[in-house]
Amino acid sequence: MSTHLTTVAGVPVDTRHFIGGERVASTETFTDVSPIDGSVLAEVSRGTAMEAAAAVAAAKAAFPAWAATPRAERARLLHAIADGVERRLEELSLVETTDNGALLRSHRRGVMPRVAHNFRFFANWLLELDHEDFTTRGHTNHVTWDPAGPCVLITPWNAPLMLATWKVAPALAAGDTVVLKPAEWSPLTASLLADIAAEAGLPAGVLNVVQGYGSEVGDPLTAHPDVRRISFTGSVPTARHIAASAAANLTPLSLELGGKSPLLVFADADLDLAAGLAVEQYDNAGQVCLAATRILVEAPVAEEFTRRFTEKAAALRQGDPREETTDIGPTIHPRQLEKIDGFVRRALEAGARAVIGGHRGEGQYYVPTLLTDVRQDSEIVQEEVFGPVLTLQTFEDEDEAVRLANDTRFGLAATVATGDAERAARVTARLVAGTVWVNCFFVRDLKAPFGGSRHSGVGREGGTWSFDFYCDVKNTVTAPKGFKDHG
Numbered sequence: 262m263s264t265h266l267t268t269v270a271g272v273p274v275d276t277r278h279f280i281g282g283e284r285v286a287s288t289e290t291f292t293d294v295s296p297i298d299g300s301v302l303a304e305v306s307r308g309t310a311m312e313a314a315a316a317v318a319a320a321k322a323a324f325p326a327w328a329a330t331p332r333a334e335r336a337r338l339l340h341a342i343a344d345g346v347e348r349r350l351e352e353l354s355l356v357e358t359t360d361n362g363a364l365l366r367s368h369r370r371g372v373m374p375r376v377a378h379n380f381r382f383f384a385n386w387l388l389e390l391d392h393e394d395f396t397t398r399g400h401t402n403h404v405t406w407d408p409a410g411p412c413v414l415i416t417p418w419n420a421p422l423m424l425a426t427w428k429v430a431p432a433l434a435a436g437d438t439v440v441l442k443p444a445e446w447s448p449l450t451a452s453l454l455a456d457i458a459a460e461a462g463l464p465a466g467v468l469n470v471v472q473g474y475g476s477e478v479g480d481p482l483t484a485h486p487d488v489r490r491i492s493f494t495g496s497v498p499t500a501r502h503i504a505a506s507a508a509a510n511l512t513p514l515s516l517e518l519g520g521k522s523p524l525l526v527f528a529d530a531d532l533d534l535a536a537g538l539a540v541e542q543y544d545n546a547g548q549v550c551l552a553a554t555r556i557l558v559e560a561p562v563a564e565e566f567t568r569r570f571t572e573k574a575a576a577l578r579q580g581d582p583r584e585e586t587t588d589i590g591p592t593i594h595p596r597q598l599e600k601i602d603g604f605v606r607r608a609l610e611a612g613a614r615a616v617i618g619g620h621r622g623e624g625q626y627y628v629p630t631l632l633t634d635v636r637q638d639s640e641i642v643q644e645e646v647f648g649p650v651l652t653l654q655t656f657e658d659e660d661e662a663v664r665l666a667n668d669t670r671f672g673l674a675a676t677v678a679t680g681d682a683e684r685a686a687r688v689t690a691r692l693v694a695g696t697v698w699v700n701c702f703f704v705r706d707l708k709a710p711f712g713g714s715r716h717s718g719v720g721r722e723g724g725t726w727s728f729d730f731y732c733d734v735k736n737t738v739t740a741p742k743g744f745k746d747h748g
């Protein structure tokens with residue numbers, strides 16, 4: 262078997278880049294390891310400035326023809342990719358779970374269907390994308406969304422294919438060409454996506470995938486003057502770095518970053534629902550940017566809420582993410598585990614009390630943790646842990662709840678649990694967040710705007726907002742027939 266092919270969970274995966282419709286190997290490789298058992302999965306091509314330049318050149322060469330492809334044909338090809346994802350749903354699920362440790366049952370039932378939906382949704386939205394003409398002193402204004410050019414899409418490891426296709430699908434629908442760089446801790450499903458797109462008939466160069474480290478292949482991609490859009494999901498420090506690169510060329514960018522979202526539980530809430538919402542925050546071992554990791558409970562119900570929460574949390578099963586009965590899998594990488602453990606140890610040293618957990622489990626697992634007796638200005642309340650670690654604080658009234666909720670540098674999401682619709686309206690109006698859920702969590706409609714305020718991001722994607730970002734939006738003003746100019 263070629264050294265460029267690996268078999269993961271019975272699925273063959275090509276570990277080379279995909280550039281201009283061809284598989285391209287780098288001289289060097291990096292090692293991809295499974296978080297489930299630490300086994301080596303693959304030696305993956307380790308991209309450099311050379312492969313970055315080749316991928317942007319391929320995307321640039323493919324752009325004019327793709328941009329000129331009629332909308333209906335672009336939409337057809339996106340649906341064909343979605344068909345391919347659905348045909349290979351089981352393979353994609355197995356590979357993703359082996360590569361990033363998230364639950365197989367979630368990949369099968371939620372995540373991979375969402376990957377297909379990303380393509381179908383933006384294919385359909387493209388066909389409906391329209392703006393009603395309007396007139397100015399008899400002149401017609403006509404708005405169009407023109408393809409912008411090659412896009413660089415840089416994505417993280419916590420939901421690799423879902424977050425990648427959330428960008429790839431609208432960019433392709435918009436008539437742009439793409440260079441996708443997946444995270445080095447979970448590089449494999451992006452490679453399978455390249456196969457699926459080629460099988461679907463996407464022309465060579467329209468979707469390119471380069472593998473490797475941010476500092477080696479990411480930097481030359483984001484600094485490239487031929488790149489017309491950069492969309493990034495990941496950490497704040499990397500976002501700052503990318504934004505500086507983009508600034509040199511004035512490349513427009515969209516940033517979806519971390520969060521430290523609150524869950525506000527009012528005394529009038531259905532406490533069972535609220536406790537269930539809180540426990541849900543352990544999904545994907547807490548490696549979810551949207552997770553409501555700060556639980557804020559109205560003081561009179563804090564004890565009862567905590568009792569219900571601990572009862573539900575005790576029922577969670579931590580273990581092999583391939584098992585149907587597992588609720589929480591491993592953390593992605595020993596470095597991530599170390600980071601989580603460091604946050605919790607420092608919090609405990611500073612006086613926090615672990616209601617549950619507060620320590621590592623076996624191997625690469627971190628035990629679901631709830632910390633209380635935490636100060637608002639402490640690291641554990643202010644910084645994103647990206648692990649199964651929640652904090653619990655109490656509040657006395659609505660004003661205090663809102664003050665605590667808004668008092669971090671983030672603003673990605675918030676969840677409000679209350680039985681009072683008027684309170685819900687009052688509180689949500691005062692929260693700083695890109696998405697607010699009332700008595701629910703993670704209900705996503707792809708036509709909704711999605712993104713973060715403050716350090717949780719720049720810009721919004723979703724529905725028309727995605728096309729606004731990935732396109733050059735143009736307004737054409739036409740004078741009425743027979744119009745004689747102003748002079």
Ligand SMILES: NC(=O)C1=CN([C@@H]2O[C@H](COP(=O)(O)OP(=O)(O)OC[C@H]3O[C@@H](n4cnc5c(N)ncnc54)[C@H](O)[C@@H]3O)[C@@H](O)[C@H]2O)C=CC1
Pocket residue numbers: 415416417418419442443444445473474475476478479480483494495496497499500502503517518519520549550645646647
């Ligand atoms: N909002 C979200 O969904 C996510 C947030 N995070 C946050 O980021 C923290 C660290 O995770 P990391 O994987 O280290 O995130 P990261 O921001 O370092 O990596 C995300 C992506 O950016 C790439 N990258 C890194 N440096 C780059 C550079 N100089 N130029 C271009 N691309 C570059 C990486 O290779 C990866 O593909 C997490 O603990 C969490 O706080 C991480 C993943 C997802």
Ligand SMILES: O=C(O)/C=C/C=C(\O)C(=O)O
Pocket residue numbers: 419420424427548549550551705711
């Ligand atoms: O639903 C979306 O588009 C994004 C979800 C984001 C995550 O799951 C994440 O970053 O953890």
